[in-house]
Amino acid sequence: MGFITDISQYLGKTFGFYSDYVELVILTILIFVVFGILKRLVRFFYSRADVSNKKKYFRNRMIKITLDIISIVLVVLLWGHRISGMVTVISFLSAGIAIAVKEIIFDFFAGIYINTKKTFELEDRVEVNGIKGDVVNIRSLGFEVLEVGDRINGEQSTGRIIHIPNSFVFLYPLKNYTKAFKYVWDEITVEIPLDADVEKTKDILYDIVGENEILKTTPKKMEDAVADVTAEYRIYYNYLEPIIYTKIVDSHVELYLRYLVHPKKARNVQDELYLKILEEYRNGNIELYKV
Incomplete structure (x- = not known):
């Protein structure tokens, strides 16, 4: 501490500041530097731990929050005996800072709202202001999504x-x-000629969906999920099974095949369904509309 005191006195004399306050500023910086190094060390050792990436993320986040709280408490204790004499100055400064960083303050309290109300959680797929993605990180001032x-x-x-x-x-x-x-x-559209056998085509499409390993178990999972959230949300569905709607458009018929699917698996499911439809077309079992 003697070394820090000497530096504080030198800087105080050079720039005309009170050496006591200079010392407090130096100690405050040291606290944040030390805890910053600790967080990096924790991240380094956990990156080599034999646990899942999800556990690493949550443990690192918990330790980071804990270290941040400890560092803030230490700074408050460090400055505690000086704060009473700086109340007026702090009042003016805080008013100016509040205006200058109102967006940051807004983000901070919005972060509290997100974490308490659980508006979304890690790995949820969200969309806000035209931005859609999977949540990969939640911080005190913002969150990050994989677009x-x-x-x-x-x-x-x-x-x-x-x-x-x-x-x-x-x-x-x-x-x-x-x-x-x-x-x-999710929904895919199948176009067939006006004179095609609509009912036969529908039956084949239902068979294709029913044979899909992902889709055939989804209605039951969805039914259980709806039952779990009925106490919190007024949600109900009359029909959870895949369904096909028919529409005549100009010189052909459009069949809209709707089914429940996890958002992250939708593209793969569409690919599998279209490949099966093409296979049935090549085998002569269904007709597809040609422009």
């Missing part, structure tokens, strides 16, 4: 990580695709 494309492009990952301020949950509607239950309605 996915639109439905036309199969909602495939773009590989980009986007940082979103927490305040967006107050400013824009938030869509959570997996909060109440982890399945959404």
